[in-house]
Amino acid sequence: MNKKIPFSPPDITQAEIDAVVEVMKSGWITSGPKTLQFEQNIAKYSAANHAVALNSATAGLELILKVLGIGGEDQVITTPYTYAATSNVLLHRGIKPTFVDVKKGDFLIDEQKIYDAITPKTKAIMTVDIAGVPVDYDAVKKVIKAKNREDIVLISDSAHSFGATYKGQKVGGQMDFHVFSYHAVKNLTTAEGGAITFNNNNFKGKEDLYKEFKYTSLQGQTKDALSKMQAGAWRYDILTDGFKCNMTDIMASIGLVQLERYEGMLQKRSKLFDVYNSVLKEKEWATLPFRGEAGTETCYHLYTLRIKDFTEEQRNKVIQMMAEKDIATNVHFMPLPMFTVYKNLGYKVEDYPNAYAQYANEITLPLYSTLSFDDAEYVATELVKCVEKVLG
Numbered sequence: 428m429n430k431k432i433p434f435s436p437p438d439i440t441q442a443e444i445d446a447v448v449e450v451m452k453s454g455w456i457t458s459g460p461k462t463l464q465f466e467q468n469i470a471k472y473s474a475a476n477h478a479v480a481l482n483s484a485t486a487g488l489e490l491i492l493k494v495l496g497i498g499g500e501d502q503v504i505t506t507p508y509t510y511a512a513t514s515n516v517l518l519h520r521g522i523k524p525t526f527v528d529v530k531k532g533d534f535l536i537d538e539q540k541i542y543d544a545i546t547p548k549t550k551a552i553m554t555v556d557i558a559g560v561p562v563d564y565d566a567v568k569k570v571i572k573a574k575n576r577e578d579i580v581l582i583s584d585s586a587h588s589f590g591a592t593y594k595g596q597k598v599g600g601q602m603d604f605h606v607f608s609y610h611a612v613k614n615l616t617t618a619e620g621g622a623i624t625f626n627n628n629n630f631k632g633k634e635d636l637y638k639e640f641k642y643t644s645l646q647g648q649t650k651d652a653l654s655k656m657q658a659g660a661w662r663y664d665i666l667t668d669g670f671k672c673n674m675t676d677i678m679a680s681i682g683l684v685q686l687e688r689y690e691g692m693l694q695k696r697s698k699l700f701d702v703y704n705s706v707l708k709e710k711e712w713a714t715l716p717f718r719g720e721a722g723t724e725t726c727y728h729l730y731t732l733r734i735k736d737f738t739e740e741q742r743n744k745v746i747q748m749m750a751e752k753d754i755a756t757n758v759h760f761m762p763l764p765m766f767t768v769y770k771n772l773g774y775k776v777e778d779y780p781n782a783y784a785q786y787a788n789e790i791t792l793p794l795y796s797t798l799s800f801d802d803a804e805y806v807a808t809e810l811v812k813c814v815e816k817v818l819g
Contacts, residue, residue: 432806434755435612438692438796439681446680453676458645459653461676461683466622468686469607473589473599475624479640480679484586484608484621486644486672488553489516491582491604491623493670494639495551495631498522502548505584506536507762507774508782509555513584514763517553523772525549526763528779532714534558534731537781538566542574551580556588556598558759558791559614559728560717564593564601580631582606589615590693590726592719598726599624609678614692614728614796615685617678643669692796696727699794699803703730706807712736712814729759730792734814737788741817745790748813754806757791 450456462480470478481487492498498520505514507526514524527544530537534557541552552571554562562583571579583601585591586608591598599605609620628636642649647669655663685692700718707713714733717725734742742758749756762782764774776783792806 429753430802430805431753432755432793432798432802434757434791434793435795436797437611437616437618438685438688439616440684440688442688443681443684446684447677450676450680455653456677457652457675458673459651459676461679462674465617465674465679465682465686468683469622470599470624472597472686472689473605473607473624474597475600475605476626477624477628477637479623479637479644480674480682481621481623481644482619482672482674482678483512483610484584484606485512485516486670487606487621487623488513488582488584489519490640490644490670490672491580491606492516492520492522492551494633494636494643495580497550497580500548501550502546503551503553504541504544504549505553506555506782507764507776507779508534508536508557508760508785509584509763510586510760511763511766511768512586513553513555514769518768524763526774526779528781529785531781531784533781534785535560535562538563538570541567542570545571545574545576545579549576549579551582553582553584554602555584556586556591557729558716558731559587559591559725561585561588561591561593561598561601561723567602580604586610586613586621587728588726589613590689592722592724592726595722600626603627603630609682614696614726615682615689617674617682617685620674620678620682622674641673643667644672645669646671693726695796696794698800699798700727700730702800702803703732703792703794703807706804706811707732710811710814712818727794730794731759732790732792732810733785734788734790737814737817739787742788742790744817745810745813748816749810752809752813754809755793756810758786758789759791760786762786 609617647667
């Protein structure tokens with residue numbers, strides 16, 4: 428009988444459950460003291476000056492664009508190799524994304540191609556950290572400096588890279604803004620959730636950017652619900668046509684406990700990486716995922732294996748064979764031009780050959796902090812059997 432290996436269940440202990448129960452009994456369950464504490468702890472952990480906790484990373488990306496007034500005819504450069512959220516927020520703002528292909532043999536945007544994509548209309552560059560691996564942020568900064576366009580806003584979709592290290596420092600303060608995800612499948616979860624981290628609270632001349640993010644995430648309302656509920660404090664103003672995307676204290680209470688446990692969870696993920704590598708490193712057909720070098724280290728969010736010379740069809744066959752063994756695998760990601768909404772906007776995947784090449788032979792193995800080392804070895808061993816059967 429096969430072992431049943433899910434893809435990415437959350438790592439929830441009694442401590443998280445107790446923290447939620449405490450909030451549920453407190454009489455205050457939406458944004459309040461726990462959310463504020465979570466923001467402070469995230470900022471400290473990420474070596475950033477400020478953090479704004481929200482209900483998703485998607486909301487964080489769009490909130491930045493909204494508050495900075497980026498939309499319509501403005502140009503935003505990003506990558507086609509990402510989850511749809513990255514560029515869907517641009518469509519929401521009336522922006523047609525400018526896609527720049529990834530580097531050959533890499534999941535990350537080609538910084539040098541960004542140089543040629545910049546136009547007088549470019550207002551922002553939105554890079555994407557894939558699988559827990561940070562983009563070379565300094566290389567992107569060099570590009571805009573060489574172009575004499577340091578006015579361009581640098582946003583990192585760091586949904587995958589909470590806890591990763593770039594040149595010896597935790598990811599979170601390198602670009603103008605980083606946006607993290609705490610969705611159920613992420614290394615650290617709040618069930619749903621996300622956060623913006625940043626250093627400059629007066630960015631682009633803002634009086635108090637943190638405050639502006641906060642009220643814009645609450646329909647533009649000048650008082651949060653906790654303040655408004657105090658006796659006699661009902662009156663408030665609406666300053667902008669904001670969103671409703673705040674984090675709740677229930678979510679934050681989970682995150683606070685997860686953050687206390689997080690370094691241990693990362694260490695477990697790192698060791699699971701080693702288990703996979705130990706089985707696969709001898710296989711000529713295996714291109715192992717990036718682990719770390721020169722002070723930059725992944726946070727081990729995904730194990731993105733590539734199988735040399737495999738076609739998309741062969742890769743799909745292996746996924747099906749693994750599924751028949753009750754082992755769940757995945758693909759990260761289908762390039763955005765392959766989806767109907769982007770095809771209908773005129774994008775063609777043929778224009779991004781490196782992105783397609785990365786996708787066609789990529790298979791993501793299960794990786795989560797409750798996975799046992801024996802089960803990881805089992806997954807890798809069964810994968811070898813499947814691949815070698817397909818290879819003949």
